[in-house]
Amino acid sequence: xxxxxxxxxxxxxxxxxxxxxxxxxxxxxxxxxxxxxxxxxxxxxxxxxxxxxxxxxxxxxxxxxxxxxxxxxxxxxxxxxxxxxxxxxxxxxxxxxxxxxxxxxxxxxxxxxxxxxxxxxxxxxxxxxxxxxxxxxxxxxxxxxxxxxxxxxxxxxxxxxxxxxxxxxxxxxx
Numbered sequence: 339x340x341x342x343x344x345x346x347x348x349x350x351x352x353x354x355x356x357x358x359x360x361x362x363x364x365x366x367x368x369x370x371x372x373x374x375x376x377x378x379x380x381x382x383x384x385x386x387x388x389x390x391x392x393x394x395x396x397x398x399x400x401x402x403x404x405x406x407x408x409x410x411x412x413x414x415x416x417x418x419x420x421x422x423x424x425x426x427x428x429x430x431x432x433x434x435x436x437x438x439x440x441x442x443x444x445x446x447x448x449x450x451x452x453x454x455x456x457x458x459x460x461x462x463x464x465x466x467x468x469x470x471x472x473x474x475x476x477x478x479x480x481x482x483x484x485x486x487x488x489x490x491x492x493x494x495x496x497x498x499x500x501x502x503x504x505x506x507x508x509x510x511x512x
Contacts, residue, residue: 342432343439344446350411351492353445358410361385361403362485364451364477365415365431370396371477373485374407379492382485384478393434397441404444412444415451415484449488451480 345353354360362382364371370388375381385403390396404412414435417427435446 341436344414344432344435344448347447347491347495350445350447351495354411358408360411360413360485360488361400361407361409362413362449362481362488363400363415364481364484365417365434366390366477367430369477370400371479371481372400372403373478373482374409375485375489379489382482382489384475384482387475387477393437397438400438401442401444404442409444412438412442412446413449413485413488414446415481416448417451420452447488449484449491451484 356379357377359377360375360379362373362375364373368390370390372385372388373382374385376383388396388399403409414431416431417425419425431448435448439446
């Protein structure tokens with residue numbers, strides 16, 4: 339897509355130092371949920387929810403967190419429609435990335451976030467969370483769900499690279 343600053347998964351991996359954390363974002367119209375990976379990039383943890391004000395203020399807040407947490411790359415949830423098509427929310431996410439890119443050297447990529455909020459809401463309902471508590475944590479938990487999916491994919495890619503064809507050696511001799 340023209341002027342889209344996001345990188346493919348492979349290019350993103352190449353562009354991010356392996357010693358730095360990744361940050362996941364769940365962009366909403368009123369809030370931005372944030373999640374942070376561990377340094378080993380195996381676990382995503384919910385971090386905080388930014389109440390959106392103006393883009394410049396939101397971007398400054400986000401980039402300040404990225405600097406404080408030694409973040410090496412940004413994973414944006416891409417809210418595709420269930421049939422894989424792009425609607426207005428995808429356009430808004432791409433616009434956010436286009437506007438953020440000139441403000442940072444951090445590489446940006448997208449991760450399909452279909453059903454992330456629904457999955458998190460279901461988990462919170464199963465945990466018997468109150469409506470107020472769900473509203474308070476759903477965005478940052480959705481960001482963690484998005485980032486965890488991305489981290490899991492990275493782990494599979496690294497396993498495939500380690501074992502060549504993607505099949506894991508169980509260490510047992512036949």
